[in-house]
Amino acid sequence: MIFSLLAIVQLCLCLPAQAVAGQDRTSFILNKVDDLWRGESSFAVVSMRVKTEHYTRTMRLEGWSKGKEKTLFRVLEPLRERGTMTLKFGSHIYTYLPKTDRTIRLTSGMMMGSWMGSHLTNDDLVKEARLEDDYKAAITFEGARDGRNIIEFTLVPKPEAPVVWGKLLLTILADGYTPLVERYYDEDMHLARTFTFSDMKMLGGLMRPAALRVEPTDKPDEYTEFIYEQLELNIPVSDAMFSKSSLKRR
Amino acid sequence: MRILTLASRNVRRNWSRSLVTMLAMAFACCIMIFFSSLMEGMIQGSERSVVSMNMGDIQIHAYGYRDDPDLYTRIEHADALVDRLQQEGYHAASRIYAYGLLAANMASSGVHLRGVDLSHEMQVTELYKHVSNGRWLDDADPLGVVLGKKLAGTLGVKLGDELVFVGQSADGYMANELLRVRGILKSVSDGIDRMGVFMPMQTLRELMAMPDGAHEIVVMRADRRTDLVTETAQVARLAPDLEVKNWKQLMPVIARMIETADVQIMIMLVIFYIAVATVVLNAMLMNVFERIHEFGIMKALGVSPMQLVALVFAETFILTLLAAAVGLAGGWWISAYYQQHGIDMSALAGSISYGGIAFDPVWYGAITTSALVYPVLFLFVVAAIAVIYPAARAALLSPVKAIYYR
């Protein structure tokens, strides 16, 4: 299963458009951040590097998306996994495995499993589209920190939301609304994992962070890093691409 | 006075009485033996179901594996250790395990893959005999797997059906493979029934990119009667830095259950023996008390009390000997039959599980020395005790009173 950087970032930034009264500015800014990434459709080429205690590996993927519900990925490198595809269609996830030439559907049992050996889970992919419904956002800090002007948002899960986190802390640059760091806390408010954005580049016509690093707090030597090589927004892409039957044909 | 001759003549003289007494005792002895053999069989059968099926006597793991079964927590140099153990007289086999998803037709399930070293495993466990449909594994068919009973049901597969496995290999890649159903097991244990997928070890090594090491080594004692604790310590000396535990430590609930079954069986045997004792007692008492008249005459003729007591004991001994011979023969014969064929309870219950392990529904008897010896011994003891009182009575009574004894 493949994860597009676009989707990951949207994970962080899909924020409630319908903010609570009195938070118009919050939602305005967050929507702006969103606009950096949201398009009707997209195409990207990403490389991913995972370092764990037992292995280090690199992978290169290409991905298409349409809206928030449909995403399709294909592994380009390494050779032995070339052709592996993942299709997300609403809350269904299918994986095509070229070695066995079979498509399987992900079950609830696999949701918490690590995706492609990285530090993200399959569940992260499904949940990202729901972020809007699940959290309430508020600006908790604005000003200078470490020589830069930043805005910090705290996202608290709504009481009925099926998310395991206690809160999320998102830090963006005040100028240009570029995301810097996102921190995930468990219910006891202990930091569980950190997403770090870096390497500003011209991608798809705008300056965006080309690199995202995921670090689990309890294993400081491990990380997963995604690097954008290419990004194009609002490209023509058909619905037919995002169907189960298309998996085999490719 | 030649006591034995007199005794045997007395026995033959009242042949009907003797016969009746003897048969009662022989029958009692026979039943005792059969009962004991059934009880022994139950104990042996239980242990066999637990140990020989899958657990083995002793298991070796890397520390921490049992609490958190991680692919990377391995026993290094497993093959060398297995060879060492074989040299020391044990049977040993190593295994590797992995978790993942198995999909078939419409259904899928989380599974526990078990890579088995076929040649060694056959000497250690009886799993290979436990296939209900299809066949056991074969190295020549690397992608043929054997499924647990309930797993086959959940996935809705039959023999020959295709399975897709997906998991994560040791080097972080997505391991996937097409497998075929080669066999389905009978009920073994909860874990295996619901999630067990057995395959040749080499297949799993390649699938999981794990060329060396093992997760578990199963050890069986060559002689099952040796002390488990000493053997466990011995194995532990051969495998330093590794966790060595015997099945009683790994499955304390079952161990306790079997021990308690032992206690219950003892209680039943005791009660049973008491019932036997009353029968024998009755028989012997009748034998003596109803002849007090006869003993009175003998006393009147000059037989001393001691001689009388000796006579009674001699008669008792002869009767008991004959009864024991017949009882032993009968008991042995019937126990042998049930040792061979067993009482088939499967009509009552397809599967029986205690504490998560499936037990064989056929109840076999087991002829052990204790099943044969104790009943016979018991017979002699009870008969001897039974006649003490009446013999003493008879010996001490004055001849006149004895003759007119009522």
Place this chain on the structure above:
Amino acid sequence: MNLHKLAWRNIWRRKRRTLITAFSIGFGVMLSVTFTGSGDYTYTNMIDTGASMGMGHVTVEPIGYQLKPTLDKRLTAAGRLRARIAGIDGVSDATLRITGQAMFASARQSVGGGFIAVDPAFETPGNNLLLRSLVEGAMFNDGDGLGIVIGSKLAQRLQVTIGKKIVYTTTDVSGEIVSNIARVSGIFTTGIDMVDGIMVLLPIGSVQKTLNYARDEATVIAVIIRDQRHAEGMRDAIAALPEAAGVAVVTWKQSQPDLAGVIAFDKAGNYISQFLVGLLIAVGILNTMLMSVLERTREFGVMMAIGMAPGTLFRLIMVESFWLAVVGLLLGIIITAPWYYFLYHTGIDFSSAFGTDFSYGGVLVDPVFKARLFKESVMAILGGVFMLSLLAGLYPAWRAGRIPPVESLKTI
């Protein structure tokens, strides 16, 4: 001629012999009572516990559920059927339940397990083992709320405590992956690692919503009845209801085959043992009666010489057996009564040997050895002993009638 009076006097001519034989009969009764009674008690206990924890004594379930228990199979209009069932005589309660598999996740870990979605109004520590084993917190009150009761091992692995949240993920009625949140309201420890590490209780209303079931839909209706021996009859009664068309109604023997297996096996073992003991006692009685006949050969000879028919003699011995049996039974009752009273009220506490966490056929077993006989069992035991005694008397009685008078007068 009054055979009874004669027979009665005859058996008391040899007081000791009669008493010992009677004692062995009595002992057989005690053995039978102990084993049947403890069996009755234990099995009933196990069946009742298994029923309340899982699927009831009688389970109403979707057709095909036994073979493939997936969440898309469910009962519709279950509420109505349930109400009808609750009204049947002999039913102590009926409740809706949803059972299934799910992944449970906290911020730290995720673990696969199983859930039982229940109506908290129905569940009590009396009928639910998990509630009885609560060590922290309490059962949730709201059937539509966000409570969850989990096992201690699961709580450990997920690293959660009371009040913390858990997200459970499962597949809904149309095969979609769905999740919901819940907060731990109670933690239980049954002692069985499997249960403590895997099972949870959820509120049925919330689960219905999550699974996109209708309000009235559930996986099973668990029916608890007052007397577990009537399970089959109850099943037939329920299956006959018009609302029960299109569903399967099974007894606990089918929904919990492991339990049924264990009980059947144990019962069989019990019967075999009792049979052997009975055989033994019969031999003892035979021995006594035969002995008594053999030594009265002369007496019988005289009786026949003065005109007693062999048939009457036969009947006389049979009557003697009968009275011997009566005495034996009386003795049996006398020695067994206090023993039974003890077992009934106090029992022998095996918990030092067992520990308190023992599962037999998948159900927890009470480590105290008690006995509780059903009326039917009592009748069966008394009847059995009687039959045995009479049967044992047959051969001696026959022998008695066969001796020709002249022959008998010759023996000493």
